[in-house]
Amino acid sequence: MMKEMKNIGWDKYIDVLLFAFLIGFPLVGSLFRVEMMSKCIVYIIFALSLDILWGSAGLMNLGQAMFFGLGGYVLALSYAARDGVPAFMAGFGVTEVPWFMQILQNTPLAVLLGMVVPGVVAGLLGYFIFTSKVKGVFFNIITLSLASLIEMFFNNQQKYTGGANGISGLPPITIGSEPLSITAHYYLMLAVGVLVYLFCRWLTHSRFGMILRSVRDNESRLQFLGFNPAAFKLTIFVISGMIAGLSGMLYIPIHSFISPGNIGVAFSTSVLVWLAVGGRGNLTGAMVGAFLITWMESLLSEQFENVWLLLLGAAMLAVVMFFPKGLVGTLLDWQYNRKIDRQMGLVQTDDSVELRESDFATAKGKV
Amino acid sequence: MAFLELRDVSVSFSGFLAVDQVSLSVEKGETRVVIGPNGAGKTTIIDMITGKTAPTSGKVFLGGADITGCSPHEIAGKYKVGRKFQGPNLFDFLSVYENVEVALAGHSSVLKTFLYRKNKSIADEIKTILEQINLYGKRDVISTSLSHGERQWLEMGMVIAQKPQLITLDEPTAGMTADETYKTGEMIKTMMKDKTVIVVEHDIDFVEQIAETVTVLHQGKVLAEGTFAEVKRNPKVVQVYLKDDDEEVA
Numbered sequence: 207m208m209k210e211m212k213n214i215g216w217d218k219y220i221d222v223l224l225f226a227f228l229i230g231f232p233l234v235g236s237l238f239r240v241e242m243m244s245k246c247i248v249y250i251i252f253a254l255s256l257d258i259l260w261g262s263a264g265l266m267n268l269g270q271a272m273f274f275g276l277g278g279y280v281l282a283l284s285y286a287a288r289d290g291v292p293a294f295m296a297g298f299g300v301t302e303v304p305w306f307m308q309i310l311q312n313t314p315l316a317v318l319l320g321m322v323v324p325g326v327v328a329g330l331l332g333y334f335i336f337t338s339k340v341k342g343v344f345f346n347i348i349t350l351s352l353a354s355l356i357e358m359f360f361n362n363q364q365k366y367t368g369g370a371n372g373i374s375g376l377p378p379i380t381i382g383s384e385p386l387s388i389t390a391h392y393y394l395m396l397a398v399g400v401l402v403y404l405f406c407r408w409l410t411h412s413r414f415g416m417i418l419r420s421v422r423d424n425e426s427r428l429q430f431l432g433f434n435p436a437a438f439k440l441t442i443f444v445i446s447g448m449i450a451g452l453s454g455m456l457y458i459p460i461h462s463f464i465s466p467g468n469i470g471v472a473f474s475t476s477v478l479v480w481l482a483v484g485g486r487g488n489l490t491g492a493m494v495g496a497f498l499i500t501w502m503e504s505l506l507s508e509q510f511e512n513v514w515l516l517l518l519g520a521a522m523l524a525v526v527m528f529f530p531k532g533l534v535g536t537l538l539d540w541q542y543n544r545k546i547d548r549q550m551g552l553v554q555t556d557d558s559v560e561l562r563e564s565d566f567a568t569a570k571g572k573v
Numbered sequence: 574m575a576f577l578e579l580r581d582v583s584v585s586f587s588g589f590l591a592v593d594q595v596s597l598s599v600e601k602g603e604t605r606v607v608i609g610p611n612g613a614g615k616t617t618i619i620d621m622i623t624g625k626t627a628p629t630s631g632k633v634f635l636g637g638a639d640i641t642g643c644s645p646h647e648i649a650g651k652y653k654v655g656r657k658f659q660g661p662n663l664f665d666f667l668s669v670y671e672n673v674e675v676a677l678a679g680h681s682s683v684l685k686t687f688l689y690r691k692n693k694s695i696a697d698e699i700k701t702i703l704e705q706i707n708l709y710g711k712r713d714v715i716s717t718s719l720s721h722g723e724r725q726w727l728e729m730g731m732v733i734a735q736k737p738q739l740i741t742l743d744e745p746t747a748g749m750t751a752d753e754t755y756k757t758g759e760m761i762k763t764m765m766k767d768k769t770v771i772v773v774e775h776d777i778d779f780v781e782q783i784a785e786t787v788t789v790l791h792q793g794k795v796l797a798e799g800t801f802a803e804v805k806r807n808p809k810v811v812q813v814y815l816k817d818d819d820e821e822v823a
Contacts, residue, residue: 413680413689416667420675423664430623430658431735432650432681441683546714 216541217490217534221403224493228396232389240392244460246500247395248453251402253480253496254489255449258406260478261487262415263442264422268346269353270450270477273324275469277451279360280323282373282464283307284316294368304366320455321448328447329440336436336443341425350471357470372465379459386459395456402449406489409445418442419487483525485532494534574637576601576769577622577739582631583793584617591617593793594631604761604770606780606801609790610813615773616659618790619741622771623656624648635739650681655737659744659773661724663716669727670712673699676731699734705764706730707756722753726760733764740765742772746779758782 228247232240256270286292287307291300303311310316335348360367367373378385379394386394409415417438420428425435458464467473477496484495502521506514529536575598584592592614599605607615620626621633624645632641635652648654664672677699680689703709706726711719716727725745732740745761746754754776761770761783774780780787780801787804789796797807804810 412687413674414683414686416671416675417686419667419671420664423666424662427658427662427664428675429645430625430649430656431676431731432646432653432678434644434646437683438686546718549713550711 215488216537217488220490220494220534224490224497225396225400225403228399232392237388241388241460242500242504244388244392244395245457246497247392247399248456248460249477249480249496249500250493251399251453251456252450253477253484253492254402254406255446255453256477256481257486257489257492258409258418258449259442259446260481261489261492262410262418262422263439265439265443266346266478267443267446267474268350268478269356269471269474270349270446271469271471271473272353272356273328273447273450274454274457274473275356275360275464275466276324276327277320277454278457278464278468279367279373279454280310280320280451281316281455281458282376283366284310284313285376285458286373287311288313288377292373294371294373295365298365300365307366317455321451324451324454325444325448328444332440332443336439339436350474353469353471353474357466360466360469367466370466372463372467374463376458376462376464378462391460395460398452398456402452403489403493406449410489414438414441479522481532483522483532485529485535485538488534488538491532491534495532498533574634575599576603576636577771578632578634579618579621580632580634582618582621582628582633584614584621584626585629590793592621592628595790595793595795597788597795599769599771601769602767604765604772604783604785605788606772606774606784606786607788607790608774608780608804609796612792613790614793615790616743619656619743619771619773622648622739622741623654646681649735649737653678653736653738655732655735655740657725657728657732657740657742657745659747661721661728663724663728663731665717666715668713668715669708669719670699670703672716672727673702673730673734676734678734678736702730702733705733706760722749725749725753725757729757729760729764738769740768740770742770744773744775746774746776754779755782 228243231243235243252270252274255273256267259270260266284307286294287303287310291303310319331352335345340348361370363369378391380386410418417428417433420433421435421438428435454468457468476499480495480499481492482495483499484493485491499518499522502518503514506517510517525533531539577597577599579595579597581594581596582592583590583594595614595618597605597618607618609615617626621628622635624640624643624647627642632639634640635648635654638652640648640652643652649656664675667675674691674695677695680686700709703712706729708719708723708727708730711723716724719727725747729742729745732742742761746757749757758779761772772780772783784801786798787801788798789804789807789810791813796813797804797810799807
C-alpha cells in the first residue's frame with residue numbers, strides 16, 4: 207500500500223487539495239474574497255485551455271486571449287441586446303438590433319455560440335497555419351499578430367463593441383426571476399472548473415494526449431509512423447479555443463464588464479506567465495500558476511499600492527530563473543528522477559517487483 | 574512486378590544530382606542491403622521510398638501501387654512502410670514504453686486515438702517487443718536517458734510495432750560497438766525474418782551477417798548488384814568502394 211501511495215504523482219495530490227480548498231473557501235472567505243476567487247476559477251479554466259495546447263502539443267499560442275475574448279464578447283453582446291438596442295449602440299444612431307445580435311438574443315443559443323465561435327475561428331486559423339506547415343517561432347509571431355489584430359478590430363468597431371470602453375453593466379446569471387447570489391455563482395464556476403479539469407485530464411491521458419506530446423517532441427518523426435501531425439494540431443487548437451471561449455463566457459456574469467483588454471496581447475501574456483510560473487504539460491502547474499499569480503496580484507496591490515507590480519515581477523523572474531520548468535514541473539521532475547533511480551535499483555536486484563508504467567505518465571515530458 | 578520497384582528515379586537538389594536514373598526491384602520477403610561510399614545517394618533512396626523526398630523524375634511502386642510523391646504519413650499509414658532513421662530519431666521526452674506505444678499500428682487517426690483503450694493484447698504486444706529489444710527493464714525511462722545503442726534498438730522496436738510490410742533501416746548500427754552491432758544483426762534476422770527489409774549500411778562485417786542481396790551505389794548510380802560474395806569480387810566495386818573506404822576488407 208505504502209509503495210503504491212509513493213508512486214502516485216504529486217500533481218494528483220495538489221489537484222485534490224486545490225479543489226478541496228476551493229470547495230470549502232466560501233465557508234471561511236468574505237463575500238468580497240469569494241467574488242475574487244470566482245474570477246480566479248475562471249482564470250484557472252483559461253490557463254487549462256492553454257496548457258492542453260502549449261504544455262501538451264508544444265504550440266505556444268501568444269494570442270490565447272482572442273478565444274477568451276470572443277467567448278466573452280458573444281455572451282456580453284447577448285446580455286446587452288436582451289432589452290433591445292443597448293445604450294452604447296444607440297449613441298451611434300443604431301435604431302434596430304443588428305441581425306447577429308438578434309441571434310444572440312436567444313441566451314441558450316448565445317452560450318452555445320460562445321464556444322462555437324472561438325472554435326470555428328480556431329479551426330479556420332489552425333487550418334491555414336498547420337496545413338501550410340508553419341512551425342516554431344513563426345507560429346508564435348502569427349498568433350501574436352492575430353491577437354493584436356483582433357484587439358484593434360474590437361477597438362475600432364465601436365458601434366457594435368463599445369470600442370475601448372467595452373460593454374459594461376452586464377447582469378449576473380438569473381434563474382427564474384432571481385439573480386444568483388455571489389456564492390451560487392462561485393459554485394457554478396467551480397462546477398464548470400471541475401468538469402473542464404476532468405475533461406482535460408482525460409484528454410491528456412488518452413492516446414490522443416500521448417500523440418500530442420509526440421508532436422511536441424518530434425513532429426517529423428511522427429509522420430513516418432503513419433500520423434498526420436496537422437490533424438492533431440488542428441484538433442487540439444479547436445478544443446483549446448472552445449475551452450478558452452467557455453472561460454471568457456464565465457467571466458461575464460461575475461465581472462459584469464468586458465473590454466478589448468480581455469481579448470488582446472496583454473491578457474494573452476498573463477496566461478503565458480501563469481503557465482511559466484506553474485509549469486506546463488501537467489495541468490496542475492497551469493492551475494497553481496493561475497491561482498498563485500491572481501492572488502498575489504490582489505494581495506500585493508492591497509498591501510503595497512505603489513510597488514506591487516515590481517514585487518510581482520521580481521517574484522515571477524525568480525521562479526522562471528531558478529525553476530525553468532515552473533514550480534510544479536520542477537517538483538514532478540524531482541519525483542520522477544527519484545522513482546527511476548529506485549526502479550533501476552529494483553530491476554537489478556529483484557525482477558519480481560513491478561512498478562506500474564502508468565504512474566509515470568504525468569511526471570514526464572515537460573518542455 | 575516486384576514488391577518494391579524504383580523505376581529510373583532521379584533526384585536533384587538545386588542542380589546537384591544526388592540520385593541518377595536508379596532502378597531497383599526488391600522481392601517480397603527479401604533483405605536487401607544498399608551500400609556505397611558517402612554521398613552515393615543511399616539515404617536519398619530511402620527518402621524516396623518513405624515519402625520524405627519526391628523524385629524529380631521516375632516512379633516508385635509498392636505492391637503494385639504508385640506511391641510517387643505521396644506524403645510520409647500516407648506511405649507509413651496506408652502502405653505500411655516503416656523507417657528507422659540514421660542516428661536514432663525518437664520522442665525524447667516520452668518513456669521507452671510510450672515510444673513503442675505511439676508507434677503501434679492501427680491507431681493513428683485522430684478519432685482512433687480518442688477511442689483507443691490499452692487492453693491486455695496490446696500490453697502483451699508491447700511487452701514482447703520491449704523484451705526483443707532488451708529494454709523491458711527500462712520501460713519507464715525517458716528515451717533521452719538511454720545509451721546510444723539502446724536508442725537505436727528502441728527505434729527498431731518502434732518500427733516493429735508499426736507492423737510494416739516494408740522496413741527501411743538507415744544505418745541501424747551507426748555508432749555501435751562491435752558487440753552491439755552483432756546483436757543488432759541477430760535482431761534484424763529474428764524480428765524481421767519474414768518481412769521485406771531494405772538496409773543502408775557502411776559496416777562490411779554487418780552487411781555480410783545479414784545480406785541476401787547487395788546493391789552498390791556510387792555517385793548516384795547503381796554500380797553493381799548481387800550476393801555479398803559476388804559484389805565483393807566485382808572489380809569495379811573493389812576499385813571505387815571497398816579499396817577507398819575499407820582497406821583491410823578488400
